Amino acid sequence: MTVRLYDSRAHAVVDFVPLTPGKVGMYVCGPTVQSSPHIGHLRSALVYDLWRRWLNYRGFDVTLVRNVTDIDDKVLDNATENELWWALAYRVELEFSAGYSALGILPPTYEPRATASIPQMQEIIGRLIERGHAYPAPDDSGDVYFDVQSWPAYGELTRQKADDMVAAADADPRAKRDPRDFALWKGSKPGEPESASWASPWGAGRPGWHIECSAMSSRYLGPAFDIHGGGLDLRFPHHENELAQSTAAGDGFASYWVHNGLVNVNGQKMSKSLGNSIFAAEFLAMAPALVVRYFLGAAHYRSTIDYHDGSLLEAEAAVERIESFLTRADRRLEGTRFAGSGVELVPDAFAEAMDDDLSVPQALAVLHETVRAANTALDDGDLAAVAQARGTVLAMVEVLGINPLSPSWRSETDAPAHRALSSLVDSLLADRSAARAGKDFATADRIRDELAAAGIVIEDGPNGSHWELQ
Secondary structure, three states, X not given: OOOEEEEOOOOEEEXXXXXXXXXXXXXXXXXXXXXOOEHXXXXXXXXXXXXXXXXHHOOOEEEEEEOEEOOOHHHHHHOOOOOOHHHHHHHHHXXXXXXXXXXXXXXXXXXXXXXXXXXXXXXXXXXXXXXXXXXXXXOXXXXXXXXXXXOOOOOOOOOOOHHHXXXXXXXXXXXXXXXOOEEEEEEXXXXXXXXXXXXXXXXXXXXXXXXXXXXXXXXXXOOEEEEEEEEHHHHHHHHHHHHHHHHHOOOOEEEEEEEEOOEEEOOXXXXXXXXXXXXXXXXXXXXXXXXXXXXXXXXXXXXXXXXXXXXXXXXXXXXXHHHHHHHHHHHHHOOOOOXXXXXXXXXXXXXXXXXXXXXXXXXXXXXXXXXXXXXXXXXXXXXXXXXXXXXXXXXXXXXXXXXXXXXXXXXXHHOXXXXXXXXXXXXXXXXXXXHHHOOOHHHXXXXXXXXXXXXXXXXXXXXXXXXXXX
């Protein structure tokens, strides 16, 4: 068994070899909590949830760190007199957490906020200055910059030459030696709140964006760790700058770089200018959360997802096929010697797909083919095959986090409307059963036909009649 992944720095699919056998340290760039999350944020978090679940299944002890950037230019810009920057950051952080939780994304091992690691950021900046890779601004502004020209490896992640790069736009350029130099520390400016300023050897101020992740990753995972993940849009400048400043400071940093694709809407990239952003809360209101998770996780993690009208209907139909088989299998196996049997182990074809750079589309093809064959076995009364398929299907949907029988998803069907419908249908099924027992087949057929017209399918079996929505 060898897990392989696409390493963005190597530009190739490579064998994954952890620094410590049996353990994986993974750092994922989490949200900058400036405004409400959109579906791209959900997709990114889900990708690394899938990576974590599969690595766990393969026997690795995974430590996952996902940060919260709670101090940043954009956070300060979006604050108001009625909602201070730290209050805005916390409110938006809760929105992200709610979206993650709704999709069944496992909580990270650690979820540090940038504002809690200021000393660690200053320590790295100090090392960079000592090594000649950073310099305080000569104008006494309190700014500190990374010296791009001092680090020949700059650009190795995105394979760019420094001469071809645009100027860094994250700080006032007047005190820079080179327009491409980026801010490590930003001196306090007039009009900025005092609460967004920390004392430092270079003057009061706050950290630049890039240094935050270098400090938090090394604090929680050590100076060298296995996997650094994030959205494709973070490769440059954010991840390029992280890599440069951490390695220039003497840290080994990440062995592998993994980047997930973005989400388009009707063929166009989501953007504020186009007004086509779909926010997480809005998206989760369009369909059950399990369906949303299936849709966002079904494509290969490095591909671009294109959301269009009908996308969630397709995902819902796929989920219903899985749920229908599992519920039918449990009913048919109940009371037999096969009840509860079936080893919950993923099949080889599924494992091979997941080992191959987390190829979820191929893994889902194995899942649905197993369900198709198992439904045939149900129709043929081959209970041994049904029990075996049930175990493998449960193993696959558990790894993918889409088990429709899991209590976390089943709670959605406990809504008052569903309970009311269940009560009415169960009453009609009891009337139908009594009619059949009294050989009043006309009444029994009428009840069946009326339910079918309402989109409710009845399945008669040795353990009684059961119903489900068509």
